[in-house]
Amino acid sequence: MLTYIIRRFLYSIPVLVATSFLIFTFVSLTGDPLGRLRANPNITAEQIHSIEHDKNLDKPVIIRYGYWVRDAVTKKFGTTLFGNRPIWPDLKRVIGHTLQFILSAIIISLILGILIGVYSALRQYSLFDYTATTLSFIGFATPVFWLALMLQVLMVQIYLKWNIRIFYTSGLSSSVGAGHGIHFLIDRVQHLALPVIALCALSTATYSRFMRASMLEVLNSDYVRTARAKGLIERRVIMRHAFRNALIPLITVVALDFGGLFAGAIVTETIFTLDGMGYYFVNSLFASDPYPVMAWLMVVATMVILFNLIADILYGVFDPRIRYE
């Protein structure tokens, strides 16, 4: 097992290197970051040349890639193209916020998805099952950003009609009177509730559908029949024999869904103006600055690769049928 983990870990290093090269070529090929400056008549050719020289933009792509990797490793992604602002302090702050946000979304949608999926499978073709199925189909068709907008609309209408504020519709904490300790926590929850609900909807739909299918498959398997035949009570059959085995494939689904949650974070954070990775990404794109964009993509790729690594290892731990030789 340990050798597998080490080998799997070493294998992800070349993947990461290849990804960094792909990211760099992709972002550099898509456009000229100085295009806006060139179009500006107040900036002379010399000024542009000096920026090009400082940032090594006049060199071929492969050499620039080398410089970029050097900066990324030794200077923590270096500075932005415009204004020379260090990238890492900003990025570190938003990563913290977004991880809070995404991890709470994963945990909530896992709990909901598992409960709904298992109950639907146990009561197949019941009213609950049909309702859950219908809702999940609607969930698959609903764009995350529109759901976020509708939640905002709903809260604003409630506020306008009855002057009640249940959740806040923008920001991460109140700028005044956020308080400390428990008050700060409540304030944070009031701010994060709507974005988390918007982000959870799609994942909950995915997980519950998957859990239902997986549970149904396990319930029809031979070892569950054996467990019933030897006279175990139904509760024990379901909890010890069926449920635990049905959970295993869900690990893969969650791991594959992880990248999608970052896409969800891009839209929800923009709508709710949360100071997180998604908002940072969109702002960097609007500023046409390739360096924070590349740093962002690199951080996300690393996290996704790491998450998949953990999922692979967990899979091996929980499913003894899988042998890593």
Next chain:
Amino acid sequence: MSSEQVRDELTIGPPGSQYSMPPAEGPADSSEELTYQYGLEVEARSQWAYARRRFFRHRLALGSLIVILLIFGAGVFANLIAPYKYDQINLNALSAAPSRHHIFGTDSAGRDSFSRVLFGIRTSARVGILVGVLSTLIGTIMGGLAGYYGGWADNLLMRITDLFLTLPLLAVLLVAAKYLGHSTPTKLALLLAFLIWTQIARIVRGSFLSLREKEYVEAAKAAGAGDLRIMLRHMLPNTIGPIVVSATLTIGTAILLEAVLSFLGFGIQPPTPALGALLNEGQDQGIDKWWLVTFPGIVIVIIVLCINFIGDGLRDALDPTQRRVRS
């Protein structure tokens, strides 16, 4: 078609059983009716006819097809149906809530939201269908080459797939769309097609990889058929089911992606009404004008929902081996 296959599909049964055909209506030659009733007379049907029958039996898919035709039709004929032009300004109704005159309300410039949604459907449907057609074409060709020959096509396909496994598609799309600048619907559709063809390509590749080992392909090779003939006459027809299904689903994906790009301001720009762009404007004009963000979104949800149901129906119709029983 072998007689056994025909019997399997028509399943002869006595009248009244679930398999029997309804008796023909009206007076008919009694002997003819008898043979018909007992399924003794067999009508020859092509594979497509069977697929069509299976699809039409899938009520949800059929209903969705009708709804989607209505919605897309309303978009195509928007200039005939829409009560106002999409840029027509009504100064007497600025930011008006839905009423008899403006059933979806108006925006802050007094433009009728219902008409703008109709024209938005036209743009979004055009993007969706264009992406569906283009990415299916590219995907089928590249996937076919990758599955049949391996080599550079396979390498390219797998590297792009790797990229999308580590990076969120939306992030890649945003970077690409940003540098395209102000997008026309056609430009955006091209961009989307060039980034999402890999999904269909992977399906075709997988299918071609397994078909390559089939006896009938070997037989065709032994009979001296060229590579192109084997791919087009023997392998492609056996992959057409999954291709049609994923082409349909791609239209839905494309409409969703177009909406999110336009909403974030990287897609279709304001003067052209598109469903995502309408939501962007709606948010800019203040979230308290709920009608501006509610209706375009509902239309997106209905379109995508229907496309997903049609995809399910097509899967059942074209690919009976993969039929999912009431899942």
